[in-house]
């Protein structure tokens with residue numbers, strides 16, 4: 263098969279073609295590595311590409327297949343990992359100077375499970391430093407560009423992963439979603455991205471940002487591909503104390519089922535109107551009408567506490583981050599500055615942290631330390647936790663009447679690089695619609711629902727479900743995807759400037 267034909271296949275199709283002997287993992291991996299060489303100067307999605315190790319893993323996958331091993335549907339398929347997942351054969355930096363060149367001695371559970379399933383690691387993708395941001399401009403290694411328009415951001419914090427999949431540099435990628443960092447970049451690059459139920463995917467070996475929110479999840483070009491990846495790395499992990507010991511929701515079956523007949527869909531009243539780009543609102547409303555025409559029962563639902571979610575998140579996430587990032591103390595990992603024999607450990611620590619952390623990370627550490635300080639703890643952190651409970655109650659009340667909730671994934675399409683770089687509030691607003699799901703710990707997915715008429719850029723539809731009902735988001739997402747592909751005569755991504 264020609265290179266372009268190989269990289270145009272979905273991950274499911276590629277896995278099947280490898281299994282049928284129509285192509286090999288080595289050929290597919292080589293095609294993707296060549297594609298990476300060709301487009302990386304424009305996109306900058308990768309912090310590290312492991313050409314030799316990828317080809318070695320591909321040869322192993324082909325040999326395991328030839329030996330008759332019973333391998334999963336994604337065996338031999340290449341993947342890119344967000345640089346927040348520990349990989350024992352590649353550096354892991356979380357896009358921070360403080361971890362420059364650090365090579366972990368072990369694999370994250372997600373990485374290890376996907377290795378066992380025969381997936382081939384192409385490399386590590388760029389991100390906002392320590393996953394703090396919504397544009398990938400906070401990387402210490404330069405911004406990533408959106409393949410739909412290279413003057414714009416690919417979303418964040420998993421923007422390297424979204425750009426890599428959207429530019430056909432990888433068929434699949436992993437990300438982490440703490441406040442929206444999978445769904446938001448997926449939405450603005452025309453991809454499918456899912457935030458699994460909290461605890462449904464293991465945090466072991468994932469560099470921590472906010473431990474009560476961080477959730478590893480999939481990026482893919484199709485809903486079925488996202489489901490296959492979701493299933494491949496999910497499930498109980500005794501190494502993660504917050505891992506859920508429950509069966510993995512039937513996401514693959516749901517993606518194949520792809521129907522919404524009789525599904526009760528709630529439109530979140532609080533997400534829309536003023537501040538939303540008209541083209542985003544238009545495509546969202548059309549998706550709601552589409553769901554109705556496919557047999558869903560649509561009602562409007564009010565979740566009044568969702569309007570306080572952003573404020574609560576920006577106290578809780580920095581609080582947890584300030585504690586998690588204390589481990590970067592110049593003694594145990596990576597960078598060490600000023601250790602010339604004349605300075606105390608405290609001085610070296612302070613010089614290292616001053617030099618190793620970027621401005622947004624420092625802002626979060628200061629904010630979190632302040633919010634947790636004894637005189638303010640109840641007023642800030644305590645109140646934010648109360649809001650969190652109210653949000654959870656809004657979800658619970660809504661899910662008594664509906665099976666899923668829907669909203670736009672983001673208020674606007676991808677914004678120009680630099681536009682919000684000096685305006686943290688504007689940047690934080692990118693996650694307005696995604697944050698409630700993280701605070702409640704339930705499941706959500708973003709699926710492309712068209713291009714905004716005013717700028718021709720992708721819009722995402724967010725589908726939210728109760729905890730451990732991830733399958734509902736896939737079922738509805740796949741139905742929307744199938745109906746739109748029929749309407750458009752093909753996948754949305756096929757119209758991008760970087761389509762192959």
Ligand code: GLN
Nearest residue numbers: 393394395440441442443
């Ligand atoms: N943009 C949000 C933040 O900056 C969410 C990040 C994330 O989900 N990792 O915190």
